[in-house]
Amino acid sequence: MGHRSARPQSLEHRKPREVTPWFAPQRIILEFAVGMTMTESAVPPQSVSWKRVITYYVVVYLASDGSVLGFLLAGGSFKDPSWVFFAQVSSLMPALVAMALTRWLWRRSLVSSLAMRLRADRWLFVAWLAPWGLALLALGFGLIMPGTTFDGTLQPAVERTILSESQLDLLQGMAAKLALPPVILLLPMGLLTSMTMSFIAGCGEEIGWRGFIYTELRSLGFWRTTLITGVFWLGWHLPLLAMGYGYPQHPALGILLMTAHLLILSVGLAYLRERGASSIVCGLFHGTMESAALLAVGPVHGGSDITVGIGSLSWTAAVAVVVSAFLLYDRLFAREPIAWTRRQA
Secondary structure (H helix, E strand, O other), X not given: OOOOOOOOOOHHHOOOOOOOOXXXXXXXXXHXXXXXXXXXXXOOOOOOOHXXXXXXXXXXXXXXXXXXXXXXXXXXXXXXXXXHHHXXXXXXXXXXXXXXXXXXXXXXXXXXXXXXXXXXOXXXXXXXXXXXXXXXXXXXXXXXXXXXXXXXOOHXXXXXXXXXXXXXXXXXXXXXXXXXXXXXXXXXXXXXXXXXXXXXXXXXXHHXXXXXXXXXXXXXXXXXXXHHHHHHHHHHHHHHHHOOOOOOOOHHHHXXXXXXXXXXXXXXXXXXXXXXXXXXXXXXXXXXXXXXXXXXXOOEEEOOOOOOOXXXXXXXXXXXXXXXHHHHHHHHOOOOOOOOOOOOO
């Protein structure tokens, strides 16, 4: 009984199989080069993939808190000078996890999925300069708190473990050579670090929160996306807060204060994310804010962890003023308001 034999398809007619390498640097570079010239409106909003959101959050939560736990079990403490370096490194975890999952698990574009665009427009400069106004406001609010005085020697920065004794000695030595008060040198130092170490650390957080999470939730609209992103961001901080980090004198009250601080700050960061169409802009604001914090806290002697410091009453009040300025601009001057419309722009 005859039968038709199966014959292999000739090589010249066979469609080659496209293989995506696990690491293709030339494709990543091309993505960024093209993405820098794209506007976010070119990327249509998609429905929320809660599976991706939860997967990302679980992985980044375990990676970040696992590394902090390892640091503490190895004998480290929040008062050690090494903690400052370790905190900078661990702050990169949200971005690294977001980039790894986006590129190698979900095979998606880093530029569009994480909003990793950068354009030299006015919002880039707003993100760089606004934190300095915030720091000056926080300094003023801190000096009107009960039991606080101005100390231009910056010794309070050592008492709050922001600077080490050796760093303060170096800073005071430079100030003496220039015949300037040490507090004056905080501005050029902060401007330098805001474009280097602090910028990298800021992007390490913001590429994850305002990049991945915010972009995934963006179809929900500005306010709901901002709130949910802020809650995720707060949850990421909670283990450290529960261990007394940042508020050793008032840990329980500190958690409530940090909750208000992060949720208010989330509105400002989300607004910059929309206006700048970039998580990098948010990273610049975040990093510059960390650099400028020394100007707000270093010269203030006295007070407590509730009244003076990042996340304190004085700092949160300053954040609220800056965020209110963003919203006021959006209400009165923006051609296409973002925060005052129901529908996502």
